[in-house]
Amino acid sequence: MDIAGSRVLVAGATGVLGGALTAELVGRGARPVLAGRDLGRLAAAASALQDAPTVVFDAYDPSSCARAVHAGAARLGGLDAVVTAFGSVAFGTAEEVGDDIAEHLMAVNALAPIAFFRAALDVLEPGSAIAALTGVVAQRPQPGMADYSASKAALSAWLRAVRGEARGRGVQVLDVRPGHIDTGLADRPLVGTAPPLPAGADPRQVVAAVADALSTGAELVRTTENGAAVVERRDR
Numbered sequence: 333m334d335i336a337g338s339r340v341l342v343a344g345a346t347g348v349l350g351g352a353l354t355a356e357l358v359g360r361g362a363r364p365v366l367a368g369r370d371l372g373r374l375a376a377a378a379s380a381l382q383d384a385p386t387v388v389f390d391a392y393d394p395s396s397c398a399r400a401v402h403a404g405a406a407r408l409g410g411l412d413a414v415v416t417a418f419g420s421v422a423f424g425t426a427e428e429v430g431d432d433i434a435e436h437l438m439a440v441n442a443l444a445p446i447a448f449f450r451a452a453l454d455v456l457e458p459g460s461a462i463a464a465l466t467g468v469v470a471q472r473p474q475p476g477m478a479d480y481s482a483s484k485a486a487l488s489a490w491l492r493a494v495r496g497e498a499r500g501r502g503v504q505v506l507d508v509r510p511g512h513i514d515t516g517l518a519d520r521p522l523v524g525t526a527p528p529l530p531a532g533a534d535p536r537q538v539v540a541a542v543a544d545a546l547s548t549g550a551e552l553v554r555t556t557e558n559g560a561a562v563v564e565r566r567d568r
């Protein structure tokens with residue numbers, strides 16, 4: 333995908349990674365539409381980006397995710413990429429986390445991004461892309477984060493299967509699976525307390541790698557043990 337001039341919807345643009353990724357893409361010439369749940373935070377994010385258009389969704393309402401895609405496409409006269417950068421985390425043993433939080437995590441971290449992409453696949457043309465922030469836990473589920481890991485693994489599995497469907501249509505499917513990044517997400521869990529975490533990757537490096545991956549048609553962004561962001565052409 334050619335980022336310069338591309339029309340990109342970033343869902344979760346009010347978050348640290350979503351905001352940094354939007355700024356990175358704009359810096360490379362993209363035209364963004366910002367999607368988020370809070371009008372005030374969306375307005376603040378938009379004002380830092382030449383009053384970029386905004387659309388509202390709540391991850392707990394899949395129909396609002398689909399509506400956000402269609403509204404975003406209407407605002408920009410079409411879309412070339414849809415990126416999801418929102419999510420919630422919870423810490424604790426399986427018993428401590430419980431069914432209600434597990435349901436919340438699966439809805440916000442898996443079903444909502446899937447709803448965005450299902451709608452996106454309906455409107456995207458060949459040469460476009462979908463991309464999701466999943467996380468290394470999708471591949472290496474962690475004790476004390478079972479339900480968070482399971483929600484990310486569910487989204488990652490969906491992306492992998494859909495990649496096979498989308499390839500024939502010329503739509504890139506990018507899975508962004510970094511390890512810990514210094515964004516403060518771990519300090520904002522739904523429940524529990526984060527275990528000791530390794531030094532986090534630099535958000536700016538990760539979003540630059542995501543932009544590189546979008547522009548080269550890559551399938552995976554991951555981070556190494558020392559936090560370096562790596563673009564992999566194929567997600568094997």
Ligand SMILES: NC(=O)c1ccc[n+]([C@@H]2O[C@H](COP(=O)([O-])OP(=O)(O)OC[C@H]3O[C@@H](n4cnc5c(N)ncnc54)[C@H](OP(=O)(O)O)[C@@H]3O)[C@@H](O)[C@H]2O)c1
Pocket residue numbers: 344345346347348349350368369370373389390391392417418419420440465466467468509510511512513514515516517518520532
């Ligand atoms: N930070 C890490 O270490 C790390 C590592 C791997 C993957 N990730 C993933 O990267 C993504 C972004 O995380 P971040 O570190 O940038 O955290 P963040 O700054 O806390 O951003 C979280 C975003 O999710 C949005 N959000 C949460 N619940 C929502 C809901 N019900 N409806 C709509 N939006 C909702 C927040 O919206 P508000 O602004 O309205 O609160 C915010 O925009 C997440 O999916 C996370 O799992 C993070």
